[in-house]
Amino acid sequence: MHLSRYFLPVLRDTPKEAEIVSHQLMLRAGMIKQSAAGIYSWLPLGLKVLKKIEAIVREEQNRAGAVEVLMPTVQSADLWRESGRYEAYGKEMLRITDRHERDMLYGPTAEEVITAIFRDSVKSYRDLPKNLYNIQWKFRDEIRPRFGVMRGREFLMKDAYSFDLTAEDARRSYQRMFVAYLRTFARMGLKAVPMAADTGPIGGDLSHEFIILADTGESQVFCHRDLIEGAIPPADTDFLGDLSPIVDAWTSLYAATDEMHDAKRFDTEVPAESQVTARGIEIGHIFFFGTKYAEPMGARVQGPDGQMVTLQMGSYGIGVSRLVGAIIEASHDDAGIVWPLPVAPFEVGLLNLRTGDAATDAACADLYGKLRNAGIDVLYDDTDERAGAKFSTMDIIGIPYQLIVGPKGLKTGELEVKVRADGTRETVSLEAGLARVIDLVQSGRVLC
C-alpha cells in the first residue's frame, strides 16, 4: 500500500479524552475515530488489525471443529422472554421498539437465538456434538463507556455455543474451546492465563476467564507464576482425542479472579515466591451451563434409547475488538505501538526519505515490488513529509520491521533495517536488507 493513497490520519498530540495508553495510541495511530460515546469507526489501519485478529480466532475455532454461522444484531424480545432473561437483564441491554411497536433488542449475546436455531433443526443425538460460533457486533449499553475499544458499547465478539447429549460430552466440548483459546491468544503474542471465574449473567456451573496481566487491567487477579509461561498446545493437537491432560496441567495450578479468589487456598497451594497478584484484562470467557437455556426453551433431541433428552450447552466468548486494545496494553513503548508480527497491520514499513529524488524513488519502487512479490504486506511511505515525521509515524503505528532508504545510503548501495521492538538499526546492502526482512517476517508469522 502506498501511504499517499491510504487514509492514515495520525495525531501528533495525545488526545486529552483518552485515559489509558491503548486508547491514546489507537487515536494517535489513526486506527479509530469516536462516533458517539463508546461507539467507534474503525479507520483503515485499525480495521486491518481487527481483521487479522478475527482471522486467527476463526482459524483456531475451525481447527477445534466449531462451525461458523452469523446471527443478526437485532433480536426479538420474545426469544429472551422464553429463557426468562428479558426482564432479568438490566439496562445494559439496548431495547428497541420497531415501527410495528414490537419489542426488539440489540443482542448483547446470543444464547437464545442459537438455541432456537438448534431446537428447530436438530432432532437426533446422532447429530451431536456440535459447536456453532459467530463473529458479530454486539451492543452493551454501558453506563459509563471508557477506555476506547476496551469498554465500548458496540463491540465485536466471537461467541461459540456447544450442544451435547450428556454433561460428560459437554465437558469435552468445553475442553476443546479451552485448548483453542490457549492457541488463539498465544498466536497473537499474548500470555493469557485461564482463571476460575464467576459466571455472571450467563450463568452455569463451570467457567474460566482468559486473562492477560497489565497494569491497566480492570480487575485484580491471583495466580501461580508458572502459568504465565505455560506450555501452548501445538497446531497438530488432536481435537477429536482426549484433551484432559492439557486442561488438567493448566488448571492444577492456582489461578482465580477477584470474585473467585480464596486467600487461604492461595497461600496454602502456592509458594510465596510463585504467588502473582496483579491487574488483569479479560480477553476471553468460557462457560458450561448445562440445561439453563435448553430447558426453558425446549431444546431436546432423541437419545439412543428413543427418549427425548434436554441438550447440555456451553458458551465461549472472545472480545475481538477488545483484543486490539489489550494487545497494545501488553505491547507498546514511549514511541508508540509495538505490534506482534501476526497481528501487525503491515509487516514491513518502507520509508522513502526523499520522495521526488529519482534514484531514491526507483530504489524504493524496486524494493516495494520485490517485497510484494514475496507476499509481504508492506506500507510504503511515498509522501513528501520530512524524514523525522516519517520515522515518528512508523514508530507510532508500530510496524515490526522498517526499511529506511535515502539518497546518502544509496550512493554506497545501502539502506537501514530497523527492528521496531528493540529499536536496533543496522546499515546493510539493499539486497541484504531485503533478504533480512523477508526472512524475519516469514519466520515470525506463526508464533506457535
Added chain:
Amino acid sequence: MHLSRYFLPVLRDTPKEAEIVSHQLMLRAGMIKQSAAGIYSWLPLGLKVLKKIEAIVREEQNRAGAVEVLMPTVQSADLWRESGRYEAYGKEMLRITDRHERDMLYGPTAEEVITAIFRDSVKSYRDLPKNLYNIQWKFRDEIRPRFGVMRGREFLMKDAYSFDLTAEDARRSYQRMFVAYLRTFARMGLKAVPMAADTGPIGGDLSHEFIILADTGESQVFCHRDLIEGAIPPADTDFLGDLSPIVDAWTSLYAATDEMHDAKRFDTEVPAESQVTARGIEIGHIFFFGTKYAEPMGARVQGPDGQMVTLQMGSYGIGVSRLVGAIIEASHDDAGIVWPLPVAPFEVGLLNLRTGDAATDAACADLYGKLRNAGIDVLYDDTDERAGAKFSTMDIIGIPYQLIVGPKGLKTGELEVKVRADGTRETVSLEAGLARVIDLVQSGRVLC
C-alpha cells in the same frame, strides 16, 4: 469439510411462507433461518456464499483504489440533524433511545458518519481524491419485509464514499466505481446493466442502478438488448487512467428504470428488435450528489490557492446479502440452486454412496485428501443417508461439480463426474475424474 461434522439442516419440503424461488431455495438448502420478520441468521452454507460475495466486492473495491474502513451500526441522531435528514427520513429508520435518553439510530446508510470523519481528518486538497468504503450491516425498518434476504430489514451492504475537490474530479471517482461494479457483478456470473436511475432519499444529480433481469424483479426496466452482453473491463484496467471510453460505451445505449423511463426516447433511440422491457432486480446503486452533505456539515479542505473549498461527494452501494438471493433468482433449476463457481459455497461435492464400506471409505478419503491438497474447497458427504437423499441434497445446495463414488464403480476403478449446471454425468476412472474436476474448478474460478 465432512458433512457429518457440518451443520446443514436441509428441508425436503418447500416452506409455505416463502413467495419467491430464491427465498424457498435458501430455506431448503439450509442457508438461512428467520429469526424475526425480515431478520435472518446465516447458517454455515449461506454464510460461506455471503463471504465469497463479500470477498469479490472487496477485491474490486481495492483494485479501484478505494480504502476499507468500518463504521458502527448504531449512529448518533445528532449527526443526521446536521445533514437535515433525521426528520426527513421516514419510518424506515430504526430509531433508538439509549439508557441516557439520547437519540440514536441503526444506520440505514452512512453519508453523515463518513462525512464527519473526513471533515475532522482531512484538511488539504493534496490528500484528495479519496474513496472510503465499508461492508457493514444496515437496518431499514421495511413496513412489509418479504422475499427473504432480497427485502429484509437487517442486511449487509457495501457502501463507498468518494471525496473530491471539483465536480470534474468527482465524475472520475464515479467512473471508477462504475467500472468496478461492472467487474464485480460479472465475476459473480451476473449480467448486470447500469441504468439511469432516480436518486431517492440519497439525493444528487447523477445516478445509476445496476440491474439484473429476472422474472421476479421488483421493478420494470427498459434497455437496449446489446447492454445485456456488454464488454466487461479486464482485470488490468488502469483505474488511475481515463475511464470515460468504458463508461461512455455503456451509457450511450438506452437503459432506464421505471421512474426515469422516457417511452418516446426509448422508441426513437432503440430499434424495435433491440428493445428489452423486463423485470429487474437492483443489486447496486451509485450516486453523485456534489455538496449535498459536505455543505451543511461543513466538510471543506484548503484548495491550491489557499481558499477553503466544499468537498464534492458521491456514494456507491452494493447489496451484499441481497446478492445471495439475486444470484439464485438468476441461476437455479427445478432441482435447486446452480451456483456460479466463484460464489459457490463449495466447489466440489464428494458423495460416498456406501459409508461404512471399507473400500468406498478409503477411496473417498484418498480423493478428499487429493482435492484438498489441490486447494479445492470440497464438501464430503460421509453421512449414512441413502444415495437418493445424497443426490438430492447436493443438487439443492447447488455445488458445481460432483464426484460420485460407490462400491459398484470402484470394482472397475471408476466414479461418476456430474456437472450440476447441465446435469451431465460421466463415468471415468478415479484419476481422470479427479483431474477433470480440478481442471474445471481452476479454469472456472475467475470469470473475467
